Amino acid sequence: MKNEKTGEIPTEEEEKLRKANIKKLEKQIIVMFVVLGLILLSFLAAYEIFKPKPYFKYEGLNVYRAKVPDSSQEFFLIPISGGGEKSQVVIRNDPRKLNVSIEIGNLLDGINKVWITVPPELSSEAIIAGNDLGMFTSRISLDTEFGLTNSSTGFPEVTCANATKETRVFLTTIGNETKVYGEGECIIVQGKNYDELLKAADALVMHWLLELK
16 A cells, blocks of 8 residues: 555555554554543442532533542533433533534434544544543433544444434544534534544533533
8 A cells, every 4th residue: 555645655564563553543542432431430420429519500501510539630510311310411621611613503403323433643632522422422312333534453434424314423633723513414523632622522512412401
């Protein structure tokens, strides 16, 4: 396979190294998803034990400040109920400070399945935003799976081209502007850097939550 930048054909050793690096990255991504999921699940369980600080109102929602035990990281909890069951949505940023452009029209309507995907060349920090979004879509009972935009091994390869009216693809990525926008049936969650990407994901969660009210 030619190098896209130089047009040169890599040597056998270079190709083996490239494949090894891809496998290593994909293993790191899988481990990151598992670890992040366990952290958030532990945090949600701790919510029942460690009472959060008093809540404030945001667009009619009760928003609680809380911290994971033995951590300085602050989270914001929003109690929700669906199907008769009580649960909580967790975001990392104060919703009152999320000033992110969201232009997705009615793309949140009619979804049966969600794919969340990330370019493999990005830092593993980019996965956190996708994982947070996936925790939310799972919490509102949507079938949620994760992929990579380019995968040469067994990890699912998912791009915006896979999006349909029933199966929505969410691409978390880095760009020159922090925003959430639609491209066909795909929703791109974009940040200027990794912190901004987390804000974009939180902004989409809050927008979606208000749509469900």
